[in-house]
Amino acid sequence: MATIREVAKAAGVSPATVSRVLNYDQTLSVNEATRQKIFETAEAMHYHKSRKTRKGHQKCLAICLWCDQEQEIKDLYYYSIRSSAEAEAQKQGFQSQVVYAGDPLPDSATLSGIIMIGYQQYSAARLTEVKKTELPLVFVDTDTLKLGYCSVVADFGQAMQEALEVLWQQGKERIALLDGDLGSDFDKNNLVDFRFRDYKDSLEKRGQFDSDLVYVGNFTPQSGYEAIKKAISAGPFPEALIVANDAMAIGALKAFKEAGIKVPEDVSLISFNDTTAAEFANPALTSVHVETQQMGRASVKVLKDQLDDEGAGIYRITFPTKLVYRESCPKE
Structure with a gap:
């Protein structure tokens, strides 16, 4: 009996497309010729769904992170x-x-x-090594559905939009972003982080995107401190700042304090992830709460589904986010 991946290869489409067509997903945008080709290929290769548990698979999972233990502790999101x-x-x-x-x-x-926790952060060699195992894979924190792999993600697009709207309602027009990138050769107009993408898209619609208001660190407190200290020295700082994670926001607070810039009186600040650090920062951070524990648990359940049911298909689980208001940007 053929697998979904074998049918996909023969039909010249992705496994995700095969799965969604064979499961009659009406939300999938695919032309009728492709849809018919998938059904004909599946029939010719004798593919059919199976509820039978895979026999003899090992009872051990690898949980991969793109960072080392020291960096994981600095950003409790991944921990x-x-x-x-x-x-x-x-x-x-x-x-x-x-x-x-x-x-x-x-x-x-x-x-x-x-x-796999993350995706873009890994080297091409690591991703190739993992994919070559041909084992069931689940990616957490990155939407890999179009790549043919199950994923568990948070709705960061909605979260960024909510953060921007809160600041706009407060009359803030010059809103900066402190984002993260692991390399030193980044392009401030095309960062890979999805928070940047959503930030840029929203501001471009208002004709307000300015790459000079995008600052970049590497997701650590020290990098956040250095990026904001440099930005402050370059001239008047914007009225508001959105930070990609709480760790960099802690560094930003230190830079503001040294420069005599008060938060939230002079600068409103919203960060992402709502880790323990956000609650105990000074001032406490308004932060986007992400259901990290549920995401971790869901990743195992999705992988178990892939192991137990060859017809489970490729799918994505998306968890909602919530903006938790604290001192750095109080709710008006």
């Missing part, structure tokens, strides 16, 4: 996802092995599947 995935794996009867940046990938023969 929360990873630790929750580990706990759920144990609950579901799996062993798990955490793979940090620089760690070798375990022998694929010992694994049931792989959970």
Whole structure:
């Protein structure tokens, strides 16, 4: 019996497209010729859904992170996802092995599947290595549905729009973004981070996007401090700042304090992830709450579904976000 991936290869489309066509997904935009070709290919290759559990698969999961242990602790967002995935794996009867940046990938023969936290942050070599295992993969924090892999994500697009609207309602027109990038050769007009994409799209619609108001760190407190300190020295700082994570926002607060800039009196600040650091910062950070624990747990459940049901298909789970108001941008 053929698999979805084999049907996809023969039909010249992605596994995700095959899965959605065979499951009669009416939201999928695909022409009738392609749809017919998929059905004919699946029939010719004797593909059919199966509810039978895969036999003999190992009971061990690899949970991969793009960062090392030190950076994970500095940004509790990833720690929360990873630790929750580990706990759920144990609950579901799996062993798990955490793979940090620089760690070798375990022998694929010992694994049931792989959970990847992030996507763009990995090197091309690591992604190729993981995909070559041909094990079931689930990506967390990045939408990989079009690439043919299940994913678990948060609705950051809605979160960015809400943050911008809050600031606009407060009369803020010059809104800066402190975003993150792991490399030093980034393009401030085309950062890979999805928060930048949503920020840029929204401001361009209002004719307000200005790359000079985009500052870049590497997701750590020190990088946030250095980026904002440099921005302050360049001239008058904007009325508001959105920061890609709480860790960089902590660094930004330090830079503002040293410069005598008061938050929120002089600058309103909204960050992302709502980690413990956000609540105990001074001032406490208004931050976008992300269901990191649920995302970690869901990643294991999705992977188990892929293991237990060959007809499960490729799908995405999206968790809502919520803006938690605190001192750095109080609700009016």
